[in-house]
Amino acid sequence: MEEKKDYKILIVAVIVLLLAGASFFILSKKGRKAEPIVVDNTKQEKEVVEPFEMKDGISPISGVECDNWNRRPFAIMYSGDMDARRNFRALSQADFVLEMDHRPMHSQPRLMGVFQCATPTAMGPMRSGRTDHINVAASLGAIYVPWGGSSVGKNLLKKHVVDHIDCNGEVAPVGYAPACRKDASLLVAPLHSAGPAFSNLAELIKIAKENNYDLTYKGKGFHHQNDLPRDQRPSYGRVIVKQIYPYRAVYQYDPETNSYKRFLLKKEGAMPKPDIDQATKKQYAPKNIITIITKKEAWRTDVDYKAQGLQDPWDGVNEEHKIRDNGQYPNFQLGDPWFDTKFEGPVRIFMNGQDIKGTWKKSKGVNEPFRFYDEKGEPIKFVPGQIWMHVLAHDKHVSYRTEPEN
DSSP: OHHHHHHHHHHHHHHHHHHHHHHHHHHHHHHSOOOOOOOOOTTTOOOOOOOOOOOTTBOTTTOOBOTTTTBOOEEEEEOOSHHHHTTOBSGGGOSEEEEEESOSSSOOEEEEEEESSOOOSOBBSBOOBOHHHHHHHHHTTOEEEOSOBOHHHHHHHHTTSSOBOBTTSSSSSBOOTTTEEEOGGGOSSOOOSSOOEEEOHHHHHHHHHHTTOOOBOOOOOOOBOOOOOGGGSOSOOEEEEOOSTTOEEEEEEETTTTEEEEEEEOSTTSOOEEOBOTTTOOBOOOSEEEEEEEOEEEOOTTSOSGGGTOOOTTTTOOHHHHHHHTTTSEEEOSOOTTTOSOOEEEEEEEETTEEEEEEEEEOSSTTOOEEEEETTSOBOOBOSSOEEEEEEETTOOEEEESSOOO
């Protein structure tokens, strides 16, 4: 009997304890608020970017508000060697810059500045252009302005595939002083490999009018968005476009201005040096960087281009120039309507402190624009400001760092 009594007492004690614990839990819940569960979802949080309203008064190319927003742009060829770069003028005022190799056997890049908003009085030092420069200028609806060119490129201009003004006086219509001039007084450093050739945009406009060129912008421009809010921008970003030394470009992201300060790295292990515009004395700082890596070939006389369904690049070029220029000039597979078979490919774009991988596309046509899409197939929208596009050969690459090196 004693064992049964003890067993009953134990059961009652357990029940009492359970009831007491439950009461304490209920009372404590009434006496305080439940603690919220904190989930760190900052990595998944979408950036909030204000919608961009494209309207009159805003350049369709750069997305910047300016007086000349609907003026047809001019695409000015710049030299690429280091002597010339130390004398560059007005390139920082371009709405769009193209940087690309100008010979197949080396990777010295030459540049083209496309000007819509600004009207500089001295752009240069200038040099000759290539077929791919003509293609990109036309894609932006620009009047193409070289100081000469390769035989294949000049042959296209003779057929007047695009509106142009040749400052070297070889292919009509030609530029003349003061629109195109040699002016050594504009040089701030010795210039050994190219003459001090410069152009004046206001004077080029006069020549364009003489030749009845339409000076109203008819291009399609780019998609744009507003800058990412300051509190959503990353604190660091470094882009290295791996051209050969001394032309290797380094871009350091500046979150305050949401731009990329441009440096040149002249040799391995050296410190990058700020790349400065001599007209403004300011460091180049584009807001958007486009990098395209695509196949680079050379024009060759032993290739049957017509068998590939293309135009013959040598059609109209005399034998002397064929022999001289065989294998001397590049053709990038960049969607030109005359000699290319490739009209899309991978692209890597840097803006808002972000590394965006996607695709470039271009329809086959002289004035067809480049279009850019992210990995989801959505159109890429650039932020207002200068766009700098690098076109690299298939043996080059681009690197990106989100944190400083130790």
